[in-house]
Amino acid sequence: MSAELTYFEDVAVGEELATPAITLTEAHVNLYRGLAGEPVEDPGAVPELLPLCLSTGLGWRVPRPPLAVTAFLSVEWDFLQPLRAGDTIYGASRAAMRRPLREGGIIIEDHEVVDQRGVVVQRGRFTFLVAKRPAADTPQKGAVSP
């Protein structure tokens, strides 16, 4: 893989990241409802799962290469406050735990979704399986330079 990624070794417990913000719109609500296959009763009401879905993508827009996730293992999530189209949210995360495995390692991240008033509207925890830095990325004995 050529693009730079954040590998298991690069993650330090306690590391905190904040994402840019995104304004939730009726377009987001309608796209999400259409994709999920849920009736749209009120296009202004943000489906609870939508901010959770957006928080993974927002996590890409931080001053760090994307995490080399090889599997998303689990999520625990609390939906604390309702959101409306027009609300603006951002994500804040903290690496809470890392455990090396033979192939890669487990990273647990604590996440918060915060609205424009600074209120934590959703909160939870992601568990990822993350790749170790591939051997090809480090100089190898006998490797031939291109």
Next chain:
Amino acid sequence: MVSYAGMTAPGRYFEDIQLGEEYESPGRTVTETDIVLFAGLSGDYNVLHTDAEFMKQSIFGERIAHGLLGLAVQAGLFTRATQAYATLAFVGLRWKFKGPIKIGDTIRLRARVVAKKETTKPDRGLITLERKVLNQRGEVVQEGETDLMVERRVG
């Protein structure tokens, strides 16, 4: 909390929902289009979901659906599995992604009411559902529990 003024859905109240009730949804085939749309909506462009060539070399052999897409699809399938609840809010989720959902896989939801709890507010109660997302081979690809705040008949 999330109820819309004037749109009180004729859903089933807390009292009507029995512990142990089970539901099974119709199937839904997850397509490449679903994955592309979800990547665009969420902004999650992980190679797992977007790079067919890279994924040929992976243990999956092809692109797989975002785990959260599976979660969203099962939420939609729930609305087709049973009569709507008089849901006020979706309050909690504990969820495991057990296996890949590949392009063309057909998933369905099996759900069961595993807990009913009264709350401090007399107009609502908490319903916990155990949910399993199964593929066309009957393999559980996702499973977990969801907590829904549901209106009581006597508010």
